[in-house]
Amino acid sequence: METAQSAPAPLLELHGVVKHFGGTTALGGVDFDLRQGEIHALLGENGAGKSTLIKILGGIHLPDAGMIRLDGKPTPIRKVADADRLGIRIIHQELSLAPNLSVAENIYLGREPRHWGVPGLLDRRKMAAEAQALLARLGMNEIRSLRQPVDRLSIAHQQLVEIARALSAQARILVLDEPTSSLSEAETEALFTTLKRLRDQGVGIIYISHRLEEIIRLADRITVLRDGKSIGTQSASGVNQRNLIRWMVGRDLTEHYPRPTRRPGTPALEVRDLKNSRVHGVSFVLRYGEILGLAGLVGSGRTELGRAICGIERLDSGEMTLDGERLKIASVRQAISRGMGYLTEDRKDQGLFPRMSIRDNCVAPSLREFAGTLGWMNEGRIRRHAEEIRARFNIVAPSTSQLAGRLSGGNQQKVLLSMWMGILTQSGANGSARPRGLIHGKRQLASPRLLIVDEPTRGVDIGARSEIYALLRDLAATGVGILMISSDLQEILGLADRVLVMRGGRIVAQLPREAATEENIIAAATGVQFGPELTAEGRLDGECLT
Numbered sequence: 001m002e003t004a005q006s007a008p009a010p011l012l013e014l015h016g017v018v019k020h021f022g023g024t025t026a027l028g029g030v031d032f033d034l035r036q037g038e039i040h041a042l043l044g045e046n047g048a049g050k051s052t053l054i055k056i057l058g059g060i061h062l063p064d065a066g067m068i069r070l071d072g073k074p075t076p077i078r079k080v081a082d083a084d085r086l087g088i089r090i091i092h093q094e095l096s097l098a099p100n101l102s103v104a105e106n107i108y109l110g111r112e113p114r115h116w117g118v119p120g121l122l123d124r125r126k127m128a129a130e131a132q133a134l135l136a137r138l139g140m141n142e143i144r145s146l147r148q149p150v151d152r153l154s155i156a157h158q159q160l161v162e163i164a165r166a167l168s169a170q171a172r173i174l175v176l177d178e179p180t181s182s183l184s185e186a187e188t189e190a191l192f193t194t195l196k197r198l199r200d201q202g203v204g205i206i207y208i209s210h211r212l213e214e215i216i217r218l219a220d221r222i223t224v225l226r227d228g229k230s231i232g233t234q235s236a237s238g239v240n241q242r243n244l245i246r247w248m249v250g251r252d253l254t255e256h257y258p259r260p261t262r263r264p265g266t267p268a269l270e271v272r273d274l275k276n277s278r279v280h281g282v283s284f285v286l287r288y289g290e291i292l293g294l295a296g297l298v299g300s301g302r303t304e305l306g307r308a309i310c311g312i313e314r315l316d317s318g319e320m321t322l323d324g325e326r327l328k329i330a331s332v333r334q335a336i337s338r339g340m341g342y343l344t345e346d347r348k349d350q351g352l353f354p355r356m357s358i359r360d361n362c363v364a365p366s367l368r369e370f371a372g373t374l375g376w377m378n379e380g381r382i383r384r385h386a387e388e389i390r391a392r393f394n395i396v397a398p399s400t401s402q403l404a405g406r407l408s409g410g411n412q413q414k415v416l417l418s419m420w421m422g423i424l425t426q427s428g429a430n431g432s433a434r435p436r437g438l439i440h441g442k443r444q445l446a447s448p449r450l451l452i453v454d455e456p457t458r459g460v461d462i463g464a465r466s467e468i469y470a471l472l473r474d475l476a477a478t479g480v481g482i483l484m485i486s487s488d489l490q491e492i493l494g495l496a497d498r499v500l501v502m503r504g505g506r507i508v509a510q511l512p513r514e515a516a517t518e519e520n521i522i523a524a525a526t527g528v529q530f531g532p533e534l535t536a537e538g539r540l541d542g543e544c545l546t
Contacts, residue, residue: 354405
């Protein structure tokens with residue numbers, strides 16, 4: 001515990017905060033304080049109580065016990081309007097933008113500038129100018145049209161619009177929940193610069209992230225929650241990632257990135273000269289039993305490439321083959337029928353069915369496998385399968401009847417992964433093996449031969465990350481070919497057997513594992529002159545390395 005003698009008086013204090021949901025204790029007497037002009041990181045595994053704590057601070061939940069003080073005075077926060085009035089702004093991991101409104105309208109939603117003397121008439125010119133200035137502070141100069149609806153933006157740019165909206169409200173206390181989960185290195189650095197400037201101006205910032213390296217770089221102090229309780233508070237100086245992991249999970253994680261257990265097999269998917277409005281002549285080969293990493297900055301075309309391969313977005317030209325046979329995918333249904341799965345980066349809006357149960361979600365892509373001879377669903381088999389899934393994926397929930405939308409982020413991600421993975425089995429001989437399918441009882445469930453995963457650990461804690469990494473590596477060991485899209489370079493370097501780097505909708509580098517370094521990937525992604533290590537070990541400009 002920190003014992004600084006001359007620490008400034010706290011801007012915000014929470015004492016003995018308790019919150020129950022039915023028979024579950026989400027917070028069991030949490031203490032936390034935030035000083036004016038500091039960045040205080042709040043860490044913990046999914047389910048540790050972080051989200052519940054900030055929802056209490058934001059007026060979304062009422063505490064069952066405990067006290068909140070602001071500027072040393074007891075300050076109850078009974079509703080969201082109270083938090084807004086007090087200058088507390090929370091940017092949640094799941095964004096809350098109005099998708100059909102423009103960028104500028106979202107930033108000033110509810111506080112739109114009006115023409116002087118003309119009630120009801122918006123001053124759109126002033127709103128656009130102020131919005132542009134805010135976005136410039138966040139390094140978002142590439143968004144040139146503030147009139148476009150935000151649903152046309154990438155997830156990363158939508159996240160920055162949300163941050164700009166909070167900053168426009170002159171927040172005294174700013175809470176950010178996983179703000180860099182979809183940001184590029186350049187966008188992350190621009191955000192850090194802005195946060196440090198706000199800290200120097202006296203804003204108190206609560207920063208929640210599972211990226212420990214950025215916590216150590218950015219935070220002044222760190223508080224860790226575990227199982228709804230405060231474990232302690234520590235100055236960020238002098239801590240390392242190993243200590244933080246042990247503090248969060250109560251144990252050492254010896255193998256964060258599992259090593260491959262087999263060599264990739266024969267070519268599975270081959271794409272040649274794929275083109276559409278965001279992809280410009282992409283060619284590569286994905287092998288069975290391989291994890292092929294796809295890196296690049298936000299806007300490089302990574303996600304668009306994955307969606308085009310699976311039939312979600314239209315292709316204008318190009319050719320794909322599977323096992324040497326021509327492959328034409330015009331819809332998601334066709335992709336699934338050919339053994340292709342797609343795990344989206346946007347689990348809330350595009351991946352899960354949040355108002356349906358764990359049981360219903362985990363069988364959604366393979367309902368036909370659970371149908372009887374007359375087409376009725378075999379509820380007994382579905383129940384048994386869901387229970388096996390819950391155990392295999394370590395999904396923390398009271399039962400498989402729990403709604404997916406009520407799970408923590410890490411458990412939601414496991415459910416999303418389970419939709420495509422099922423129960424893993426071992427495949428045949430090395431080299432020529434094909435994925436057998438995932439066995440349940442005496443029948444074989446629909447299983448992916450190829451799986452595209454986009455940001456597989458977005459918003460997931462360190463413990464759940466290790467579990468997901470092991471699941472992906474186990475799946476590759478059965479012979480499934482995996483294309484892994486990620487903005488986390490450590491994730492790419494830790495898991496991928498080979499790495500593709502995209503820039504401007506093109507593959508600009510293909511690196512074998514021995515040449516895949518952080519420096520080489522960043523150099524390729526940004527267009528910096530390539531060094532001798534890259535040119536000696538890798539291939540550039542779309543040349544297919546197999």
